[in-house]
Amino acid sequence: MSVVIILILASLAVALLFLAGFVWAVRSGQYEDTLTPSMRVLADDPDKKVSETKSKNK
Amino acid sequence: MQPSSAKIDRPSGGCFHCGEPCPDDRFVTAEKVFCCFGCQTVFSLLKENGLEQFYELNASPGARVRNDGAAARWKFLDDPAVQGKLFDFADYVQAKVTLHLPAIHCIACVWLLENLFKLHAGIGRSLVNFSRREAAITFAPDKIKFSELAALLASIGYEPLLTLGETEKAKPSPLNKRTWLQIGLAAFGFGNIMLMSLPFYLGLDSFNGPWFRVMSGWLGLALALPVVTYCAADFWRAAWLGVRQRVLTMEVPIAIGLAAIYGVSIVEVLSHRGPGYCDSLCGLIFFLLCGRLFQRRTYSRLTFDRDYKGFFPLSVVRKTPAGEESVAISRLQTGDRIILRHGELLPADAKLVSGGACIDYSFVTGEAEPVACGINQHLYAGGRQVGGMIEVETVKPVAQSYLATLWNNEAFRKNRDNDLDSLTNRYSKRFTRLVISVAVIAAGFWIFRDAAVALKAFTSVLIVACPCALALAAPLTHGTAQRILARFKIFLKNAMVVERMAEVNTIVLDKTGTLTTADARGVEFQGAALLPDEERWIASLARCSTHPNSVRISKALGAAAFPVKEFGETPGLGIEGEIGGHKVLLGSRAWLGNRGIIPGAHFPVSGSGVLVAIDGQPRGAFALENSLRPEVEQLLAQLGGRFELALLSGDNEREAARFKKIFGEQATLRFNQSPADKLDFIRELQRRGRKVMMVGDGLNDAGALKQADVGVAVVEQIGVFSPASDVILDAAELPRLARVLEFARRAAVIVRAGFVISTGYNVVGVSVAAAGLLSPMVCAILMPLSSVTVVLFASGATAWVGARIFRQRKSDNSFKKSTDELRPVATSMEAA
Numbered sequence: 001m002s003v004v005i006i007l008i009l010a011s012l013a014v015a016l017l018f019l020a021g022f023v024w025a026v027r028s029g030q031y032e033d034t035l036t037p038s039m040r041v042l043a044d045d046p047d048k049k050v051s052e053t054k055s056k057n058k
Numbered sequence: 059m060q061p062s063s064a065k066i067d068r069p070s071g072g073c074f075h076c077g078e079p080c081p082d083d084r085f086v087t088a089e090k091v092f093c094c095f096g097c098q099t100v101f102s103l104l105k106e107n108g109l110e111q112f113y114e115l116n117a118s119p120g121a122r123v124r125n126d127g128a129a130a131r132w133k134f135l136d137d138p139a140v141q142g143k144l145f146d147f148a149d150y151v152q153a154k155v156t157l158h159l160p161a162i163h164c165i166a167c168v169w170l171l172e173n174l175f176k177l178h179a180g181i182g183r184s185l186v187n188f189s190r191r192e193a194a195i196t197f198a199p200d201k202i203k204f205s206e207l208a209a210l211l212a213s214i215g216y217e218p219l220l221t222l223g224e225t226e227k228a229k230p231s232p233l234n235k236r237t238w239l240q241i242g243l244a245a246f247g248f249g250n251i252m253l254m255s256l257p258f259y260l261g262l263d264s265f266n267g268p269w270f271r272v273m274s275g276w277l278g279l280a281l282a283l284p285v286v287t288y289c290a291a292d293f294w295r296a297a298w299l300g301v302r303q304r305v306l307t308m309e310v311p312i313a314i315g316l317a318a319i320y321g322v323s324i325v326e327v328l329s330h331r332g333p334g335y336c337d338s339l340c341g342l343i344f345f346l347l348c349g350r351l352f353q354r355r356t357y358s359r360l361t362f363d364r365d366y367k368g369f370f371p372l373s374v375v376r377k378t379p380a381g382e383e384s385v386a387i388s389r390l391q392t393g394d395r396i397i398l399r400h401g402e403l404l405p406a407d408a409k410l411v412s413g414g415a416c417i418d419y420s421f422v423t424g425e426a427e428p429v430a431c432g433i434n435q436h437l438y439a440g441g442r443q444v445g446g447m448i449e450v451e452t453v454k455p456v457a458q459s460y461l462a463t464l465w466n467n468e469a470f471r472k473n474r475d476n477d478l479d480s481l482t483n484r485y486s487k488r489f490t491r492l493v494i495s496v497a498v499i500a501a502g503f504w505i506f507r508d509a510a511v512a513l514k515a516f517t518s519v520l521i522v523a524c525p526c527a528l529a530l531a532a533p534l535t536h537g538t539a540q541r542i543l544a545r546f547k548i549f550l551k552n553a554m555v556v557e558r559m560a561e562v563n564t565i566v567l568d569k570t571g572t573l574t575t576a577d578a579r580g581v582e583f584q585g586a587a588l589l590p591d592e593e594r595w596i597a598s599l600a601r602c603s604t605h606p607n608s609v610r611i612s613k614a615l616g617a618a619a620f621p622v623k624e625f626g627e628t629p630g631l632g633i634e635g636e637i638g639g640h641k642v643l644l645g646s647r648a649w650l651g652n653r654g655i656i657p658g659a660h661f662p663v664s665g666s667g668v669l670v671a672i673d674g675q676p677r678g679a680f681a682l683e684n685s686l687r688p689e690v691e692q693l694l695a696q697l698g699g700r701f702e703l704a705l706l707s708g709d710n711e712r713e714a715a716r717f718k719k720i721f722g723e724q725a726t727l728r729f730n731q732s733p734a735d736k737l738d739f740i741r742e743l744q745r746r747g748r749k750v751m752m753v754g755d756g757l758n759d760a761g762a763l764k765q766a767d768v769g770v771a772v773v774e775q776i777g778v779f780s781p782a783s784d785v786i787l788d789a790a791e792l793p794r795l796a797r798v799l800e801f802a803r804r805a806a807v808i809v810r811a812g813f814v815i816s817t818g819y820n821v822v823g824v825s826v827a828a829a830g831l832l833s834p835m836v837c838a839i840l841m842p843l844s845s846v847t848v849v850l851f852a853s854g855a856t857a858w859v860g861a862r863i864f865r866q867r868k869s870d871n872s873f874k875k876s877t878d879e880l881r882p883v884a885t886s887m888e889a890a
Binding site: 004005012018019036 | 188277
């Protein structure tokens with residue numbers, strides 16, 4: 001039954017990995033502003049837009 | 059404000075950039091019509107730099123460029139002292155500054171401002187925070203000066219708002235991050251320890267032998283250690299503070315409970331008796347932190363603690379022998395000559411040197427009508443110039459002006475937010491005493507029979523009685539109430555305000571700007587009815603002036619615009635112009651008289667009136683009355699029965715009889731009240747033991763708003779200036795005030811019900827524990843269960859009551875997403 005030790009250690013390792021990810025996200029300011037990023041994605045990539053209009057003109 | 063339909067449909071008459079109506083077709087570029095030169099310039103600038111996508115993201119997304127962007131206005135920003143206060147970071151190569159840009163209003167704004175680097179090579183990365191209306195911009199000072207950056211922003215319609223208060227605000231603290239980290243870590247501990255404890259709850263641990271029990275016990279203790287020390291740090295600190303000040307706040311029994319749980323867990327693991335209660339411990343801390351986060355929501359776009367510095371601009375134009383220069387207000391000295399243009403605020407007491415001064419003191423005194431002032435007359439700080447340019451000489455330093463002295467009143471020094479007299483703390487005092495005595499009695503009962511059981515009974519009572527559920531009832535209820543109210547454009551400074559609002563029994567209202575408003579209603583033409591053409595001439599002429607009376611007349615008549623030739627204005631007195639060959643004059647009786655037009659005495663003008671003359675003939679007069687806001691009379695009727703009402707006005711007694719009728723006989727009505735009088739009146743009521751709610755709008759109410767138990771600021775436009783207050787209320791929502799108070803009262807009932815529920819759990823748990831019978835199983839289920847029940851009850855019941863109270867009326871627009879721009883963000887401000 002000592003396999004359970006490996007399982008526990010593995011699950012803890014995964015959990016710690018996620019915790020580290022969370023800490024990194026908070027530290028890098030991702031929780032500071034949760035509204036603007038949702039608006040930012042709605043604007044199209046400008047370069048793509050330009051190339052599209054160019055190809056239309058051709 | 060533009061009606062939204064005009065923006066969506068973009069009718070042929072609307073400006074392509076900002077959507078405002080265009081008077082003529084003078085400004086046309088690339089088949090697009092613009093309302094003014096400013097909008098046209100912005101369009102050309104964006105087109106040149108490949109930023110046309112701006113116009114595809116939203117129809118007419120631009121902000122109207124109001125100031126002509128004179129670069130000299132921003133010169134003061136190159137002063138190193140000013141920069142030092144404003145910059146987040148600066149070295150020789152680059153600088154970073156966070157600017158407040160109130161014009162940000164849509165996705166297109168965010169996009170444009172984040173592509174600012176395309177407009178100037180000196181600008182690097184820019185990042186917009188929409189909810190704060192802020193942009194953090196990195197730039198190279200050797201390529202673009204800070205003043206040039208500000209001028210560039212102003213020239214595309216996003217003029218930075220730089221007020222004196224802005225420079226002194228604390229930089230965003232890392233506390234917000236800390237709160238999130240605490241919650242995350244507590245959740246991590248809670249989840250993982252719970253996972254390892256499951257075999258014990260299910261009775262499966264015997265499969266693995268005793269070593270498993272020991273190992274998971276140690277693992278639990280290790281995982282819980284950072285949770286107890288780091289995540290619960292604020293509770294330890296607050297409890298210690300409570301003990302030192304000999305106040306039994308809610309944190310004291312919480313800290314005792316947490317310490318007992320961890321202590322017992324250590325003993326159990328060491329003595330190989332069980333895995334301890336670390337999972338419950340982490341769960342409780344997690345719930346408590348969530349409750350705190352919930353209670354501390356604030357609205358990042360709103361400022362509730364603004365003092366006079368928040369109203370003053372950062373700079374003024376000073377006149378020196380060498381010419382005009384822009385100077386920071388902090389450097390303004392007595393005797394300086396400063397120049398004020400239309401709409402600018404006078405930052406210090408001064409006397410008029412030249413120009414036609416017409417000062418609008420509505421901010422300071424509540425008097426609606428602008429006052430025309432003569433040369434050498436004393437002007438008070440906080441007045442706003444209406445009309446042309448004036449030159450004044452300051453006679454007092456900024457900090458000693460009439461306006462600033464209001465803030466020296468002691469009412470502004472007290473801080474009520476750490477309210478020791480809250481419902482929760484009053485309850486917790488009794489609760490803590492009771493729990494500790496029960497624990498001692500239980501231990502005393504067992505000690506002579508079985509010492510081990512005595513210890514167990516003592517600690518289990520403390521553990522089970524840990525009032526976590528109790529501590530959650532108020533934050534959850536008030537937090538939910540705050541969120542519901544925000545949906546109706548009623549913004550509370552913090553959740554505690556709900557509790558104070560429930561206790562209000564006296565309501566004091568301001569008149570001008572609060573109950574009454576100067577809008578298109580209340581404008582009435584007296585004389586022979588105007589022909590449609592005449593109406594349009596007058597509207598076209600009135601549109602050229604910014605005097606409040608002209609604005610109201612043009613609004614009342616509609617927006618039909620003809621070009622006006624030979625426009626002339628005598629500030630505060632009258633305007634004239636030629637429209638389609640007809641000479642039209644609007645102004646006071648004396649002003650018309652000076653131009654040889656003598657209206658007969660039969661022109662009845664009551665209150666403030668504007669006379670009209672067309673082609674040299676008196677034509678009639680506009681009577682301008684301040685009209686009551688819609689539904690105010692119904693609101694006062696609703697409130698009248700339940701609350702003591704009073705009216706305070708800086709205005710004269712002209713309308714006393716009218717308000718006597720509306721307020722009823724018992725109400726106190728006072729006129730000619732100075733800001734200090736208002737404050738004293740509130741204080742007098744409080745001395746009589748009344749709980750006072752003050753409802754006001756301007757700076758003249760600032761003292762009273764602060765002194766009152768609940769200060770409600772009524773604003774026309776959310777996010778724009780409002781004096782320090784507990785509640786910011788959209789003026790259109792004023793009729794809901796009675797419902798809001800009713801809601802607050804019910805919320806207090808819900809909090810009490812939450813206390814009853816959690817006490818019920820505690821009574822069951824404590825009686826089992828005191829009997830020495832408490833098993834880990836019961837303990838582990840009972841503690842989180844009581845928290846969860848209270849969380850669900852408090853938020854659910856509040857939401858239900860809120861829906862019932864606010865459902866009845868205005869259901870059509872109440873669910874409009876009015877608050878998306880004002881989403882609450884958790885801003886943690888340490889109480890301790």
